[in-house]
Amino acid sequence: xxxETLLLNMGPVHPSTHGVLRFKLRMDGEIIRDCQIxxxxxxxxxxxxxxxxxxxxxxxxxxxxxxxxxxxNNYAYxxxxxxxxxxxxxxxxxxxxxxxxxxxxxxNHLVFMGSLLLDLGASTMIMYGFRERENALQLYESLxxxxxxxxxxRPGGVREDLPDGFIPKLNExxxxxxxxxxxYEELVNGNExxxxxxxxxxxxxxxxxxxxxxxxxxMRGSGVDHDIRKLEPYSIYQDLDFKACMRxxxxxxxxxxxxxxxxxxxxxxLKQIVDxxxxxxxxxxxxxxxxxxxxxxxxxxxxxxxxTPAEGEVYSRxxxxxxxxxxxxxxxxxxxPYRVKIxxxxxxxxxxxxxxVLGLKIPDLIAAFGTIDIVLGDVDR
Amino acid sequence: xxxxxxxYDLIIAILNAIGVYxxxxxxxQDQGMEYVxxxxxxLVEVAVVVVFALVxxxxxxxxxxxxxxxxxxxxxxxxxGPRGLFQPIADGIKLLGKEDIIPAKADRWIFxxxxxxxxxxxxxxxxxxxxGESLILSDLRVGLLYIIAISAITPVSILLAGWASNNKYSxxxxxxxxxxxxxxxIPLAITAIAVVVFVGSLSTxxxxxxxxxxxxxxxxxxxIFLQPLGFxxxxxxxxxxxxRIPFDFQxxxxxxxxxxxxxxxxxxxxxxxxxxxxHLFAVSGIIVTIFLxxxxxxxxxxxxxxxxxxxxxxxxxxxxxxxAMWLRDTVPRVRIDQLLHLGWKIMIPLALLNLLFxxxxxxxxxxxxxx
Numbered sequence: 227x228x229x230e231t232l233l234l235n236m237g238p239v240h241p242s243t244h245g246v247l248r249f250k251l252r253m254d255g256e257i258i259r260d261c262q263i264x265x266x267x268x269x270x271x272x273x274x275x276x277x278x279x280x281x282x283x284x285x286x287x288x289x290x291x292x293x294x295x296x297x298x299n300n301y302a303y304x305x306x307x308x309x310x311x312x313x314x315x316x317x318x319x320x321x322x323x324x325x326x327x328x329x330x331x332x333x334n335h336l337v338f339m340g341s342l343l344l345d346l347g348a349s350t351m352i353m354y355g356f357r358e359r360e361n362a363l364q365l366y367e368s369l370x371x372x373x374x375x376x377x378x379x380r381p382g383g384v385r386e387d388l389p390d391g392f393i394p395k396l397n398e399x400x401x402x403x404x405x406x407x408x409x410y411e412e413l414v415n416g417n418e419x420x421x422x423x424x425x426x427x428x429x430x431x432x433x434x435x436x437x438x439x440x441x442x443x444x445m446r447g448s449g450v451d452h453d454i455r456k457l458e459p460y461s462i463y464q465d466l467d468f469k470a471c472m473r474x475x476x477x478x479x480x481x482x483x484x485x486x487x488x489x490x491x492x493x494x495x496l497k498q499i500v501d502x503x504x505x506x507x508x509x510x511x512x513x514x515x516x517x518x519x520x521x522x523x524x525x526x527x528x529x530x531x532x533x534t535p536a537e538g539e540v541y542s543r544x545x546x547x548x549x550x551x552x553x554x555x556x557x558x559x560x561x562x563p564y565r566v567k568i569x570x571x572x573x574x575x576x577x578x579x580x581x582x583v584l585g586l587k588i589p590d591l592i593a594a595f596g597t598i599d600i601v602l603g604d605v606d607r
Numbered sequence: 608x609x610x611x612x613x614x615y616d617l618i619i620a621i622l623n624a625i626g627v628y629x630x631x632x633x634x635x636q637d638q639g640m641e642y643v644x645x646x647x648x649x650l651v652e653v654a655v656v657v658v659f660a661l662v663x664x665x666x667x668x669x670x671x672x673x674x675x676x677x678x679x680x681x682x683x684x685x686x687x688g689p690r691g692l693f694q695p696i697a698d699g700i701k702l703l704g705k706e707d708i709i710p711a712k713a714d715r716w717i718f719x720x721x722x723x724x725x726x727x728x729x730x731x732x733x734x735x736x737x738x739g740e741s742l743i744l745s746d747l748r749v750g751l752l753y754i755i756a757i758s759a760i761t762p763v764s765i766l767l768a769g770w771a772s773n774n775k776y777s778x779x780x781x782x783x784x785x786x787x788x789x790x791x792x793i794p795l796a797i798t799a800i801a802v803v804v805f806v807g808s809l810s811t812x813x814x815x816x817x818x819x820x821x822x823x824x825x826x827x828x829x830x831i832f833l834q835p836l837g838f839x840x841x842x843x844x845x846x847x848x849x850x851r852i853p854f855d856f857q858x859x860x861x862x863x864x865x866x867x868x869x870x871x872x873x874x875x876x877x878x879x880x881x882x883x884x885x886h887l888f889a890v891s892g893i894i895v896t897i898f899l900x901x902x903x904x905x906x907x908x909x910x911x912x913x914x915x916x917x918x919x920x921x922x923x924x925x926x927x928x929x930x931a932m933w934l935r936d937t938v939p940r941v942r943i944d945q946l947l948h949l950g951w952k953i954m955i956p957l958a959l960l961n962l963l964f965x966x967x968x969x970x971x972x973x974x975x976x977x978x
Contacts, residue, residue: 234775241864256779256943347852347940353679419853419938422945588779588863589942 245602268606276566289375295334311535319383334547383509424479428582428594438578442549447481449474572604665695705873721768722878739916762788780866790950795844797958801965815901891927
């Protein structure tokens with residue numbers, strides 16, 4: 227019988243494209259013969275804003291890249307600026323930075339678990355994930371007043387010191403999470419239908435993952451031991467005991483398990499930070515003009531609003547929850563960057579999706595897409 | 608063959624008990640229009656069942672949301688009425704006020720017709736469903752066959768809806784629904800036949816009557832104990848027939864937006880919605896009737912059996928509904944090819960094996976039931 231392929235436009239408005247992503251699918255019945263990804267529906271010109279704003283003014287814009295986990299975006303940009311201008315950071319500030327970033331990794335992976343299960347049709351996990359996330363967001367709220375778009379990390383340190391009662395609440399959260407993660411694994415990992423949907427779906431081997439430029443948990447699911455926290459330890463990561471979680475299978479289930487393991491590792495890191503947290507300034511006093519009054523609500527430190535790094539360029543990368551997040555910042559010796567280029571993990575990981583799903587079915591596309599864990603704000607910038 | 612008493616007889620008995628039946632009958636006989644009285648009584652029955660179905664549907668939609676919320680540590684609807692009990696009414700009013708959109712390229716007639724066919728075909732399942740002792744609209748002698756046959760209309764109307772919408776998602780949802788329904792009606796029918804082998808009758812009332820009494824004085828003679836495999840297969844097939852998670856391919860909102868009713872809005876959407884919950888209740892009632900002893904249960908003194916049996920039936924039906932809702936809260940959706948694989952390669956052979964087992968039991972070990 228003669229059959230025709232069906233051109234199916236999935237998105238940009240579709241329940242499970244995580245925003246405004248569009249797939250152009252060529253379908254043979256239920257089977258995907260061709261998959262093209264169309265991005266750009268959420269393009270806001272963030273990189274151009276980088277050229278138009280001063281170094282400090284651009285920090286809030288980085289919050290809007292990966293809004294599920296905004297702290298690493300803050301940090302990645304600030305780290306680039308610090309390298310460009312050669313700014314020293316006090317030890318306590320570094321600990322607080324890693325604390326908020328690892329907390330953000332927990333949040334990100336909780337949202338990942340929830341939205342993946344939602345994509346598969348089980349809508350309970352997302353509520354549980356959001357329940358725990360709420361506790362963490364309240365921690366952030368007490369820290370910097372914002373729940374998602376923090377604008378917290380400054381060149382030379384962080385905006386404010388930890389408020390009173392932050393560490394006990396954090397300990398509570400860690401203890402709670404350690405119990406909950408066991409529950410979630412029971413709910414999800416042991417589910418036969420979940421395994422049927424995830425195992426041997428969206429397989430990508432190590433070589434292909436490298437060639438496609440994947441990074442982060444999505445790549446470590448394929449057995450590539452690539453964690454920038456280990457490869458190029460930045461901040462205080464060399465002082466911390468953690469391992470880069472890795473699986474060899476390269477399928478959706480491996481990518482999922484890597485992230486669940488990472489929640490555990492992040493909690494482990496958080497515990498170490500709570501133990502080791504040194505006393506001292508939270509921002510480089512050479513740059514922070516305000517006296518440190520010690521009052522939790524007062525703005526205790528800030529960075530000079532205008533400053534001019536010497537001419538030069540720097541590429542700095544960190545391990546964001548979704549993968550390698552890099553900022554290229556070029557200075558021409560003025561108050562504004564000459565060029566800001568963002569290498570976002572979501573965009574680079576997304577490219578590998580068509581390779582994963584060719585010959586599979588629409589439900590597998592959704593499952594594999596869910597395990598890549600993208601945020602459209604990060605893809606389109 | 609002795610026909611079992613049905614709701615018609617019950618209404619006459621009640622009218623007799625309060626002493627007005629002969630007066631009314633006399634009045635109609637004087638006019639020479641006895642048949643008008645019959646029609647009126649039947650219409651009353653139908654009205655009672657339709658109202659019951661609608662109220663149940665509204666209650667179920669509330670219950671589902673409430674249960675979903677409890678599982679997810681939320682409150683669910685709380686504002687409209689006590690604990691949000693009137694939420695379905697508010698939803699209904701909202702849907703009534705919605706614009707009734709028919710896509711420009713849709714087939715208007717079929718597009719409009721499909722939701723009504725779905726709803727009516729689900730309501731028709733209620734006819735041979737024994738709610739309690741003599742609480743049955745009509746005890747068809749082919750009751751079980753009728754139920755399976757009527758259930759088979761639903762995929763046709765879903766296909767009509769999907770095709771008429773002229774939307775790719777709708778069409779794919781409809782095709783999936785039909786593939787799923789065909790592959791699961793077969794194990795459903797075969798497991799039902801296994802029970803019929805025991806009872807020797809297709810009548811739902813006979814099936815319930817065959818399950819009265821106890822083995823060894825305490826195990827109720829429900830077919831779930833004679834046919835545990837059959838029960839599991841029937842339950843799975845029923846959930847697939849209903850199109851609920853983990854088998855809700857006709858909708859599969861994460862893949863196909865809303866499946867076959869993507870293009871529907873307003874009251875037409877409400878019709879699908881109502882049909883879904885009416886179907887849930889009807890199918891749960893069928894499971895109870897065939898495997899869980901129907902309305903049988905220990906008699907309570909002083910209360911008429913019609914009432915106790917109705918209560919037993921409702922308790923058991925809601926237990927099955929609870930299971931279906933619980934399942935929806937917990938598990939993800941399987942893939943369409945995995946579903947078909949399960950249906951054709953696992954469930955049908957097992958169902959046939961189960962039928963063989965039932966025939967073996969009937970021939971050599973027990974002779975339960977009417978025969």
